[in-house]
Each structure stands twice: as C-alpha cells, then as structure tokens.
Amino acid sequence: MTPADRPRRSALYLPASNAKAIAKARTLPCDVVILDLEDAVAPEAKAEARAAAVAAVAEGGFGHREVAIRANGIDTEWGAADLAAIVGSKADAVLVPKVDSPQDIARYELALSAAPASMQLWAMIETCASVFALEPIAAMAHSSRLSLWIMGTNDLAKEMRAQLTPERTPFLPFLSMAVAAARAHGVAVLDGVCNEFRDLDIFSAEARQGLLFGFDGKSLIHPAQVDPCNTVFSPGEVDLAWAQTVIEAFTLPENQGKGAIRVDGKMTELLHLEQAKRLVSVAQRIAAAD
Ligand SMILES: CC(C)(COP(=O)(O)OP(=O)(O)OC[C@H]1O[C@@H](n2cnc3c(N)ncnc32)[C@H](O)[C@@H]1OP(=O)(O)O)[C@@H](O)C(=O)NCCC(=O)NCCSC(=O)C[C@H](O)C(=O)O
Numbered sequence: 001m002t003p004a005d006r007p008r009r010s011a012l013y014l015p016a017s018n019a020k021a022i023a024k025a026r027t028l029p030c031d032v033v034i035l036d037l038e039d040a041v042a043p044e045a046k047a048e049a050r051a052a053a054v055a056a057v058a059e060g061g062f063g064h065r066e067v068a069i070r071a072n073g074i075d076t077e078w079g080a081a082d083l084a085a086i087v088g089s090k091a092d093a094v095l096v097p098k099v100d101s102p103q104d105i106a107r108y109e110l111a112l113s114a115a116p117a118s119m120q121l122w123a124m125i126e127t128c129a130s131v132f133a134l135e136p137i138a139a140m141a142h143s144s145r146l147s148l149w150i151m152g153t154n155d156l157a158k159e160m161r162a163q164l165t166p167e168r169t170p171f172l173p174f175l176s177m178a179v180a181a182a183r184a185h186g187v188a189v190l191d192g193v194c195n196e197f198r199d200l201d202i203f204s205a206e207a208r209q210g211l212l213f214g215f216d217g218k219s220l221i222h223p224a225q226v227d228p229c230n231t232v233f234s235p236g237e238v239d240l241a242w243a244q245t246v247i248e249a250f251t252l253p254e255n256q257g258k259g260a261i262r263v264d265g266k267m268t269e270l271l272h273l274e275q276a277k278r279l280v281s282v283a284q285r286i287a288a289a290d
C-alpha cells in the first residue's frame, strides 16, 4: 500500500513527553499517531520530548499505523533541533505547524534534504495567512515531499479571535476551501481536533460535518474519540450497497456505452460509477489495514 492509499480516518495526537500515552497509542485502532513536540509540550520539556519521540519510533510497535512527529516551527528556538532529530528518525512523516506560504514549505523541504526519500512532509493549516495561500501551498506537493494537511482550528480561532463552537460557523468557508485546494493538487487533508473529548455526541456530529466537507479523516486528542471517528470515516453498509448497485448497473448489457443511466430512480452518471469504485476501494484498503 503506498502512503497515498493508506486510510487516514483517525490521527491521534499525544504529547511526546507522555510515556503512558505513547504506550497506549500502540494499542489503539487509530490509523495515524502524531507524537507532538509543539503545543502539547511545555518549553522546559521540549528536549526530553524530542528524545522520547525519536526513541518511540525506533522502538516501533505501532503496527499498521503511520507515525508522524510534529516539530516546533522552524523559526522557534527548538525548530532546528527538532527537524534534525526527525530527519534521522524512523518517522513516516514530519508534521510542521503554522505554515503561512509556499515559501515556508520550501524551507522545510530544504531542512529535510538529508531525510530518507520515504519521509513525508505534512503541514498544519492554521494561520490566517495560510487561508489566503491555500492553492499555492497545496501546489508545492508537485515539487516537494508535501503530501498531507491537517487543519488547526484552535490556532485559527486564536488568530482570528473567533469562537470555536460545535457548529464551527466561522471556519466553514476555510474548511471547504482547504479541501478543494488539497484535492486540486492530490494532497490528503484531515479535519481539526474537537476539544470536547468527554462528549462523544458533540464529537461525532463534528466528525460527520468533516466527512460532509470531504475530509479524509479527523485529528484527535483522546483515545475515546478513535472508535467513533473510524465509524464516521469508514464507508457504511448503505454506501457500499449503493456502490455495488451502481457498479452492477453499469455492467448490464443494456447500459453498455451509456454515460447516464437510471439507478434506483436516480440519474446516475459515469462520475457516480467512479465514486462508487472509490468507495469500494476505500473499504478494501481499510479492511487490509485493519
Ligand atoms: C486532553 C488530555 C490532556 C486529557 O488527559 P486526561 O484527563 O489525563 O485523560 P484521561 O484520564 O481520560 O486518559 C485516559 C487514558 O488515556 C490515556 N490518554 C489520554 N490522552 C491520550 C492520547 N492523546 N493518546 C494516547 N493515550 C492517551 C491516558 O494516559 C490514560 O491512560 P491510562 O492511565 O493508562 O488509562 C489528554 O487526552 C491529552 O494530552 N491529549 C492530547 C493533547 C495534545 O496532544 N494536544 C496537541 C495536539 S492538538 C492541537 O494542537 C491542534 C492544532 O494544532 C490546532 O491548532 O487546533
């Protein structure tokens, strides 16, 4: 399975300074583990967290999960040491925060020049500046390791002085623009975190909103969010039954050579056939990963 084919329904952050959380992450059914060196780690614990993250990926035990390490920003006092440590690590990806522009991606690309070819560059979309540069940032995927974005709705709320309510009204235009920009350049894109980790109804509603917008999955902060997130971002029985019906309908002799047919009383075109095949393929990849 290539990185682009891997399911990314659920991406769990944890502070790399928290050994218990690292051990627990190895047992959870999340698709991605993100060992955080940035906002979840206090300044006095940064060096220890960096060493712990590198040691955790060297030790392994994460099974099918992709493992990323989130670095501090390149211009912070910890950024250079984080990037140097991650370059020499066995992480699948480095996640970089607070990217403003395509030039920022180019700087990270240079900092990763000694990394193994397989190491991906993932970027947080979480600044007001990035919102106005979504398309050029996504276009960097053609000339760098950039392959995935994660929305940072907490930082966006802070910069905008907006309120992060369960409906996420102030952020909806950016969420859809980010998905469109990412899709235009083949970048995978994950929704932001839901801070309400004790209320799984709020969480599930937010995850369904992310699915509606087209995200590949959602970033998470607590183990309790993993199962409901996987459920929301896995094709359900109804979706798969629809996909099967559409695929079968297009194989019928009377529908050969047609671009638009009637399936269950609805207009169904070749683009729906493509969507149906994609759904089946996503379900197969999830089954293979699980
Ligand atoms: C949010 C938390 C601080 C809550 O911690 P706590 O109250 O201690 O949780 P629990 O007592 O319910 O924990 C139960 C057990 O689960 C383990 N645990 C908790 N969280 C995680 C986790 N994320 N990964 C793995 N394991 C976890 C506990 O160790 C307990 O284990 P045990 O004792 O063995 O039963 C806490 O959940 C937490 O720290 N979450 C992650 C916070 C984080 O990483 N934040 C940074 C990323 S979010 C972000 O920055 C978004 C973005 O940049 C933006 O701008 O929006």
Ligand SMILES: [Mg+2]
Residues within 6 Å of the ligand: 039, 097, 124, 126, 152, 154, 155
């Ligand atoms: Mg952030």
